[in-house]
Amino acid sequence: MRLLPLNMVRPGMRLGRKIYNEEGLTLLGERVELSQNLIRRLGEHGIDYVYIDDPRTSDVIIEDMITEETRMRATSEIRSTFRTIMEDSVKRKANGGLQLGKAFGSVMKLIIDDLSGHKDAMIMLTDISVMDDYLFQHSLNVCIYSTMLGMAHGYNRDELMTLGLGALLHDIGKTQIPLDLLRKSGKLTDDEFSCIKKHAEYGFRILKDEPNIPLIAAHCAFQHHERLNGSGYPRGIEGRDIHDYARWIGLVDSYDAMTTHRVYRKAMLPHQAMEILYTGVDTLYEKSKIELFRDKIAIYPIGVTVTLSTGEAGTVVGLNKLFPHRPIVRILKDEEGQELQAPFDLDLSQKLSVMIAGVNDED
Template identity: 45%
Template sequence: MRLVETSLSLSSTYLGKAIYNNKGQILLNEGVQLDTRLLQRLIGMNIHYIYIQDNKTEDLKLHYPISMKLRRKAITSIQKHFDEFESNRQFSNVLVLEKAAKSLIKIIREIQAEIKDSQDLLALLSDVYTYDHYIFTHSLNVTMYSLAIGMKLNLRDYELETLGLGAILHDVGKVKIPEEILMKPERLTDEEFFQVKKHTVEGFELLRNIPSVTLIAAHCAYQHHERLNGSGYPRGIKANEIHPFGKIIAVADVFDAVTSNRIYRQAMLPHEGLEILYSGSGTLYDQKTIEVFRQAVAVYPIGITVVLNDGRKGVVCKQNIGLSDRPVVRVLEENGIEVDPYEIDLKTLLDVMITACDTTFKKS
């Protein structure tokens, strides 16, 4: 199967991977023949990339970093406990908040275990989702990215648990932001952006009063929008004033924000999201964290068509652990001419590199 842009010109092709809602329920099943009506519906749901069936890549297998069962459980748990945090905003029932935090810690341990057991690079594009509420899916994705970075940095289990809790709750302060601001499709006014920025302080004030949430985890909510050069918020602190976990979550947060479907813009592909991070490396985001993240995440997900510097074009068919920008590519064209498919490993062909991605699709 191939990852391509959702386009009305894909009519009469077949869906290669099911599309789910954020609770893991199938909205459109694998194998469904696409027509203009379905494609318009997908575009209307802000799904800009889909997997389609293709006889040259039909053997490719896609893997989500955690099981669908755990994903559904995590999303449901995050939503439930965020609602509890909101309803107990005045800290009138600390026991309720404490119970919610402990429940989320158990979820983090399960996520940590499944990511640790996986031999694949982290690839969140392997399934396509629509989102009823972005904040819950975003919190899960940021947690997975942050844990993947932490594991690459050889953090201890208790440190990963703290990092994971800080990540899963980093946006909890947004429960106090009006939904019409969070979901606004147009550019925010200065006053609206001022309201949004309050979520860092709101989250910190909530979390620091919960006994099972460490102060470091609470500071993850406080600091994930701080930047190395002091241009972030809410306090404008710099460099070493920012906790290492705050730096990790900042990278995970930005990457997921730009590579996820949002109501006000199209998602970027992973390599484009990584370019955003590198453009701020050393000034906005920690350089070492970005480098480690690059080793952990699939920059070019399986099924995406890539263009090579020698004129060849092919589809990524396998990842190389630790070398996310050097995957195995199934070559399908040479200088615009179709050839019998064959595979090359960019890990060993150091003079060959990916220069672009092509998400259009020509029916053969």
């Protein structure tokens, strides 16, 4: 299969992976033929990239990090809980409180169990093909990325539970921000941005007294927008005053925000987001954390179309864990742009003179 930006998808192409609706249920199945109307509707729902079935790359399989059952359970808990918090607080108290620890503790156990079977896997783009409100899917993405990085860093299971809960609930304070403000497509005014920044403190207040939610997880919600040099919010703390978990989550939060569709811009690809993160080395984010993230992430995801310095073009079909920036590319077009009758695989880790010059026909 191939990963294509929606503007490169043409009627008659078939989906390579499912499209899920906001409830986590399959909306469009694999091999569904796309019409112009379906392509348009996908764009309207904020989907910038889709996996397309291609017989030349039919052997390419993208393995999910968590099972469909775990994903649906997590999605359901996030949506139902966040929506409950959006309701009147008096009604919540009358119903016996939130009980976040019980619900999300069970979810985290499932996520850790699933990810434990993929400890050596590279971090791929997570669910780019989901029609959902950004807040809910973003929370799950940040949890998956943070937990995988925590495993690579060497945290034990109890530590992973706390880190994962902090990541899963890091944006829970946004349930207290007006929806029209969260979904605003234009530039925020100073007052509007000040309002949105309060979500970090709101999140801490919601979580700090919750039974079975570690206080450190509440501090992850409080601190995930703090930065090493003190330029973050809400308190402008810096360096080691920011908890280590919150520093991981802050890095991943920024990455997922860039690689996910937002109402004010399209999603970036991983290599673009990593370039931006690197501009904040040792000022916004720790160099060691960015380096581990770089080594664990699929900078050029499987299925993405790349152009090489030779002029040839093809699709990424494999990753090199030791050299994530030099994947295996199946060459589909020669340097003249002609389709090859016999595509072949080129391992860029073995061909150091060849570089990736563009992605999806970008310059």
